[in-house]
Amino acid sequence: xxxxxxxxxxxxxxxxxxxxxxxxxxxxxxxxxxxxxxxxxxxxxxxxxxxxxxxxxxxxxxxxxxxxxxxxxxxxxxxxxxxxxxxxxxxxxxxxxxxxxxxxxxxxxxxxxxxxxxxxxxxxxxxxxxxxxxxxxxxxxxxxxxxxxxxxxxxxxxxxxxxxxxxxxxxxxxxxxxxxxxxxxxxxxxxxxxxxxxxxxxxxxxxxxxxxxxxxxxxxxxxxxxxxxxxxxxxxxxxxxxxxxxxxxxxxxxxxxx
Amino acid sequence: xxxxxxxxxxxxxxxxxxxxxxxxxxxxxxxxxxxxxxxxxxxxxxxxxxxxxxxxxxxxxxxxxxxxxxxxxxxxxxxxxxxxxxxxxxxxxxxxxxxxxxxxxxxxxxxxxxxxxxxxxxxxxxxxxxxxxxxxxxxxxxxxxxxxxxxxxxxxxxxxxxxxxxxxxxxxxxxxxxxxxxxxxxxxxxxxxxxxxxxxxxxxxxxxxxxxxxxxxxxxxxxxxxxxxxxxxxxxxxxxxxxxxxxxxxxxxxxxxxxxxxxxxxxxxxxxxxxxxxxxxxxxxxxxxxxxxxxxxxxxxxxxxxxxxxxxxxxxxxxxxxxxxxxxxxxxxxxxxxxxxxx
Ligand SMILES: Nc1ncnc2c1ncn2[C@@H]1O[C@H](COP(=O)(O)OP(=O)(O)O)[C@@H](O)[C@H]1O
Ligand SMILES: [Mg+2]
Numbered sequence: 001x002x003x004x005x006x007x008x009x010x011x012x013x014x015x016x017x018x019x020x021x022x023x024x025x026x027x028x029x030x031x032x033x034x035x036x037x038x039x040x041x042x043x044x045x046x047x048x049x050x051x052x053x054x055x056x057x058x059x060x061x062x063x064x065x066x067x068x069x070x071x072x073x074x075x076x077x078x079x080x081x082x083x084x085x086x087x088x089x090x091x092x093x094x095x096x097x098x099x100x101x102x103x104x105x106x107x108x109x110x111x112x113x114x115x116x117x118x119x120x121x122x123x124x125x126x127x128x129x130x131x132x133x134x135x136x137x138x139x140x141x142x143x144x145x146x147x148x149x150x151x152x153x154x155x156x157x158x159x160x161x162x163x164x165x166x167x168x169x170x171x172x173x174x175x176x177x178x179x180x181x182x183x184x185x186x187x188x189x190x191x192x193x194x195x196x197x198x199x200x201x202x203x204x205x206x207x208x209x210x211x212x213x214x215x216x217x218x219x220x221x222x223x224x225x226x227x228x229x230x231x232x233x234x235x236x237x238x239x240x241x242x243x244x245x246x247x248x249x250x251x252x253x254x255x256x257x258x
Numbered sequence: 259x260x261x262x263x264x265x266x267x268x269x270x271x272x273x274x275x276x277x278x279x280x281x282x283x284x285x286x287x288x289x290x291x292x293x294x295x296x297x298x299x300x301x302x303x304x305x306x307x308x309x310x311x312x313x314x315x316x317x318x319x320x321x322x323x324x325x326x327x328x329x330x331x332x333x334x335x336x337x338x339x340x341x342x343x344x345x346x347x348x349x350x351x352x353x354x355x356x357x358x359x360x361x362x363x364x365x366x367x368x369x370x371x372x373x374x375x376x377x378x379x380x381x382x383x384x385x386x387x388x389x390x391x392x393x394x395x396x397x398x399x400x401x402x403x404x405x406x407x408x409x410x411x412x413x414x415x416x417x418x419x420x421x422x423x424x425x426x427x428x429x430x431x432x433x434x435x436x437x438x439x440x441x442x443x444x445x446x447x448x449x450x451x452x453x454x455x456x457x458x459x460x461x462x463x464x465x466x467x468x469x470x471x472x473x474x475x476x477x478x479x480x481x482x483x484x485x486x487x488x489x490x491x492x493x494x495x496x497x498x499x500x501x502x503x504x505x506x507x508x509x510x511x512x513x514x515x516x517x518x519x520x521x522x523x524x525x526x527x528x529x530x531x532x533x534x535x536x537x538x539x540x541x542x543x544x545x546x547x548x549x550x551x552x553x554x555x556x557x558x559x560x561x562x563x564x565x566x567x568x569x570x571x572x573x574x575x576x577x578x579x580x581x582x583x584x585x586x587x588x589x590x591x592x593x594x595x596x597x598x599x600x601x
Contacts, residue, residue, distance in 0.1 A: 062481070064391070088487065092487070103482065117492055118487065171486055
């Protein structure tokens with residue numbers, strides 16, 4: 001992407017509160033996500049990490065009981081403004097889910113699907129190039145180059161997850177949200193995805209929810225700690241690792257570390 | 259979907275035979291044993307019954323099928339044939355029958371009804387599952403299911419009192435009626451009336467099955483597509499419908515089965531004349547009367563006392579049975595191939 005200037009704000013949430021029906025899930029969360037960085041979100045389960053992540057590409061719009069207050073801006077534009085094109089937001093802010101969810105179609109078609117949808121005219125050599133490049137970018141090409149016509153569901157879990165990343169890269173988003181992308185994967189596949197995210201950071205802004213603290217500290221530039229719907233602490237990963245400002249953060253991290 | 263498929267029952271049988279646990283003596287297992295044996299017995303009995311129905315129909319239909327050979331399928335003139343056979347003396351029975359008008363009538367009405375049921379029903383199912391709010395969904399869905407249980411004679415009445423007069427008043431012109439006078443009387447009872455009434459009858463069951471099929475498409479596929487910035491509408495077309503394909507086809511097959519076998523409602527609204535509507539007549543094609551195989555069995559039932567007529571009607575029945583068997587094999591084939599496809 002073009003906005004490679006470091007320090008530029010990509011996403012910004014201000015006083016974000018959310019409810020499922022009457023149950024609060026987020027309480028006044030404010031956070032600034034800089035462009036071309038990896039932001040890791042940690043915290044015990046049920047504390048609102050997924051909810052927050054799904055606010056960023058308006059995925060929660062699918063849930064009827066969901067209510068939101070506050071403001072989220074993408075490149076300074078309010079993504080919940082009434083005249084917003086939700087489809088365009090989701091095109092810019094793509095998402096990878098906890099369970100790898102390739103479509104029940106071939107590996108090639110999985111990657112080509114979004115491209116064909118966004119650009120009806122594209123086909124032949126051009127489409128092939130996009131697919132191959134996206135698979136290469138996702139570090140999956142070598143493993144699937146002979147399996148392009150096979151069903152995406154026939155790949156291993158880790159390959160499926162990288163396929164999901166590849167199909168997202170193919171539509172050239174600006175932000176990539178990942179919700180516990182490695183929780184269903186073995187350590188080797190996890191390592192591959194971590195490497196991949198570090199590479200992708202050069203061109204994308206990445207927000208990743210993880211329950212794996214080691215992973216969070218290995219790959220994140222910034223870390224946010226959620227507890228009971230609140231963003232208790234947010235800061236550079238290096239600082240949080242050494243001396244967190246809040247005691248609960250320290251307890252949580254040390255509790256997990258040892 | 260299940261009643262198209264007797265495989266689950268067969269699995270029960272196997273369990274009875276190979277499962278040694280049922281022979282352990284406890285009250286629970288005795289009860290289970292009796293229930294399973296009972297089910298097994300019913301399965302056997304109904305299979306035997308179906309077998310005998312096939313044999314019986316085939317035996318009764320045989321004289322006419324043998325006398326006419328393939329001409330039964332490709333020649334017309336049923337009404338005249340039937341009258342001739344009915345008034346013929348017992349010494350010189352008339353065995354000639356040409357059922358082409360009945361077969362074409364069945365095909366035209368069934369295909370026509372499917373052509374409007376499938377798009378309309380898919381639209382309804384998509385609306386129910388993907389668009390309408392939940393408070394609206396429940397009542398509408400129960401209504402749809404109720405509609406599929408209404409006896410067909412009611413649909414026939416509605417067709418006769420509403421659809422037929424409407425067609426007669428608004429679509430049939432004097433000029434058309436005059437032009438067609440030699441072929442058939444145009445009075446509103448027609449292929450179109452048959453298609454509309456049949457369509458109304460089979461839409462509910464198709465909607466119910468298609469909606470079920472759409473609902474069980476894994477939510478993660480839909481979310482994955484939306485998260486790529488694909489619109490809801492395109493997601494429905496490219497992800498949801500292909501994912502529900504199997505159930506949708508099963509619904510269409512079931513609806514087809516019902517359409518082929520429908521007798522009363524069609525006999526009320528489609529004119530009850532063994533006429534072959536001619537597509538060469540242009541749109542008048544849809545206004546011509548006709549009669550289907552199933553309606554014929556009902557409408558010509560008074561000929562049952564005459565052996566030739568009786569055999570001819572059983573021949574119609576044999577065609578209906580065979581088409582049901584073909585449909586059910588088709589349904590199985592769809593179920594099998596779709597499973598292999600991995601969706
Ligand atoms: N679709 C939903 N409907 C109702 N409540 C939900 C839904 N999704 C999440 N919640 C509730 O919101 C809270 C936060 O959930 P979530 O954001 O998934 O937490 P996390 O991802 O940190 O584990 C939890 O209490 C959860 O039960
Ligand atoms: Mg979660």
